[in-house]
Amino acid sequence: MIDKLRRPWLWTTVFTLIAIAYLYPIALVLINSFKGKVYIASEPFSLPDAESFVGWDNYVRGIDLSDFFSSFGWSLVITVGSTVLILACTSMTAWWIVRMDNIYAKTLYTTFLFNLVVPFQMVMFTLSWFADYLGLSNPFGLWIIYLGFGAGLAVFVFTGFVKGIPYEIEEAATIDGCGPVRTFFLVVLPIMKPAVITVAILEVMWLWNDYLLPYLTLDLKNYKTIPIAVQYLKGGYGSVDMGAMMGVLVLAMIPVIVFYLASQRHIIRGVVAGAVKG
Amino acid sequence: MKKSLARWGWLFTGPTVLAFIIGFVIPFVLGVYLSFADFRTVTHSTWVGLDNYKKLFGDDVFLHSLWYTSAFAVVTTVLINVLAFTVAYVLVKKFRGRNAFRSVFFMPNLIGGIVLGYIWLLLLNGLLAMWARSITFSPEYGFWGMVVLMCWQQIGYMMVIYIAGLQSIPTELLEAADMDGASTSRRLRSVVIPLVMPAITVCTFLTITNGFKMFDQNLALTNGAPSRLSELLSLNIFNTFYGRPGFEGVGQAKAVVFLIIVAVLALAQNRFARSKEAIA
Numbered sequence: 001m002i003d004k005l006r007r008p009w010l011w012t013t014v015f016t017l018i019a020i021a022y023l024y025p026i027a028l029v030l031i032n033s034f035k036g037k038v039y040i041a042s043e044p045f046s047l048p049d050a051e052s053f054v055g056w057d058n059y060v061r062g063i064d065l066s067d068f069f070s071s072f073g074w075s076l077v078i079t080v081g082s083t084v085l086i087l088a089c090t091s092m093t094a095w096w097i098v099r100m101d102n103i104y105a106k107t108l109y110t111t112f113l114f115n116l117v118v119p120f121q122m123v124m125f126t127l128s129w130f131a132d133y134l135g136l137s138n139p140f141g142l143w144i145i146y147l148g149f150g151a152g153l154a155v156f157v158f159t160g161f162v163k164g165i166p167y168e169i170e171e172a173a174t175i176d177g178c179g180p181v182r183t184f185f186l187v188v189l190p191i192m193k194p195a196v197i198t199v200a201i202l203e204v205m206w207l208w209n210d211y212l213l214p215y216l217t218l219d220l221k222n223y224k225t226i227p228i229a230v231q232y233l234k235g236g237y238g239s240v241d242m243g244a245m246m247g248v249l250v251l252a253m254i255p256v257i258v259f260y261l262a263s264q265r266h267i268i269r270g271v272v273a274g275a276v277k278g
Numbered sequence: 279m280k281k282s283l284a285r286w287g288w289l290f291t292g293p294t295v296l297a298f299i300i301g302f303v304i305p306f307v308l309g310v311y312l313s314f315a316d317f318r319t320v321t322h323s324t325w326v327g328l329d330n331y332k333k334l335f336g337d338d339v340f341l342h343s344l345w346y347t348s349a350f351a352v353v354t355t356v357l358i359n360v361l362a363f364t365v366a367y368v369l370v371k372k373f374r375g376r377n378a379f380r381s382v383f384f385m386p387n388l389i390g391g392i393v394l395g396y397i398w399l400l401l402l403n404g405l406l407a408m409w410a411r412s413i414t415f416s417p418e419y420g421f422w423g424m425v426v427l428m429c430w431q432q433i434g435y436m437m438v439i440y441i442a443g444l445q446s447i448p449t450e451l452l453e454a455a456d457m458d459g460a461s462t463s464r465r466l467r468s469v470v471i472p473l474v475m476p477a478i479t480v481c482t483f484l485t486i487t488n489g490f491k492m493f494d495q496n497l498a499l500t501n502g503a504p505s506r507l508s509e510l511l512s513l514n515i516f517n518t519f520y521g522r523p524g525f526e527g528v529g530q531a532k533a534v535v536f537l538i539i540v541a542v543l544a545l546a547q548n549r550f551a552r553s554k555e556a557i558a
Contacts, residue, residue: 012375095290112298115302117541
């Protein structure tokens with residue numbers, strides 16, 4: 001499907017304009033983050049001038065009001081910890097399900113598939129109660145909750161991949177005297193690397209931005225994630241400090257953009273692989 | 279091999295299954311049970327049969343949100359897929375900057391729904407202020423606001439999937455169509471679209487379920503205002519659980535209905551994808 005266009009420069013120009021328009025909402029937040037809150041409300045589309053410019057004030061106030069760095073830290077702990085746990089546990093399970101292929105394995109697989117379809121609202125009330133009941137209402141408890149609720153997608157992508165690995169390789173390992181554990185960790189897992197990256201990307205994109213599950217299960221007096229901190233800024237009665245909000249929005253986007261620039265190639269590939277399997 | 283594999287089953291499946299039971303199976307089973315019960319907390323419930331489901335169909339706000347959400351899902355699905363396919367169709371061709379454009383279009387996906395909601399709240403309210411209005415002026419304003427936001431967020435994601443689909447079309451087929459004298463539109467209709475059908479099915483399914491499940495953006499952008507008329511299903515369920523004491527059972531029944539809708543969509547997609555595979 002590689003085609004040449006008749007006037008490539010024209011397309012470049014058109015798409016440059018579209019791309020600028022596409023980035024405009026983000027730029028608008030960035031511009032307004034340097035303006036006083038009165039000016040954000042009254043003239044959102046003007047650039048900061050001598051009168052409206054407030055320097056880093058919004059950032060300082062936003063960090064203070066939202067307790068940004070602590071939220072950032074907990075977001076990081078939850079996202080990284082859950083992703084690692086999901087990768088470690090579900091890759092093992094998926095391989096076992098494919099190779100074992102008995103009734104237990106098949107039942108497990110079907111239940112995981114079902115989990116993939118169930119919207120969070122279905123378990124929202126009961127899960128938040130159960131998490132609290134078991135004492136899992138903290139970032140480390142969330143690792144287990146996320147492993148449980150997010151297992152479906154990961155198992156699904158991994159089993160799809162394992163089915164494509166030739167069985168002979170593992171047989172050779174068995175003949176050489178490897179048990180299942182060593183076979184998996186020394187032979188299978190290295191082969192699964194592309195699928196591991198795919199699942200890691202999909203999980204990170206979900207976990208980092210997830211709002212409702214942590215909002216309902218975490219003990220919010222002690223722990224917040226970034227989306228929760230942003231939502232908290234809104235306050236109860238529609239009284240939003242727009243200045244602080246702009247500062248926090250920019251701060252919330254920085255880690256995402258850094259992650260994107262650093263691993264764009266993997267992200268795109270992960271999305272495609274995840275979609276084909278889906 | 280299988281025998282020793284069976285012996286190690288506890289290690290390979292144990293941790294996942296245990297977490298799965300805690301994080302999914304028990305809450306799910308309890309959830310289904312509680313949809314037939316009257317309760318304030320999970321531990322104190324009384325069986326009421328189909329009462330919750332009966333109440334649900336007398337709940338005008340819920341019925342409105344069901345309709346509103348369906349319309350939203352359909353509109354966003356059509357717009358996102360048409361736009362994403364068009365963009366992908368151009369961006370597979372060779373011209374300067376196409377990789378940079380792809381990156382730009384994809385980027386909004388990584389930003390979370392809450393943050394996106396507030397970004398667009400600033401922009402949309404800023405624009406509407408010129409007419410002395412805001413996004414919560416009427417449910418239609420909220421509707422189109424969320425449509426624009428959803429398109430902005432998801433076009434890039436679907437574009438990436440379409441690009442992969444388009445790139446997998448063998449060049450010989452297109453050359454053959456050219457030699458047979460097919461016009462550009464004929465080639466698109468008879469060669470390109472049938473061959474990217476798997477991508478179209480996946481993207482349609484993803485966008486329609488995303489439309490039905492949307493919560494964060496709704497919460498941040500309109501929070502249901504004015505008077506709960508811009509509430510999508512997820513937010514409606516949330517507000518029934520946590521905003522109306524005594525209606526937890528109804529909330530749970532709504533969640534079951536929601537699950538059935540999403541499950542039917544998933545089954546339909548699965549059927550459709552399989553029938554297409556059979557033809558190919």
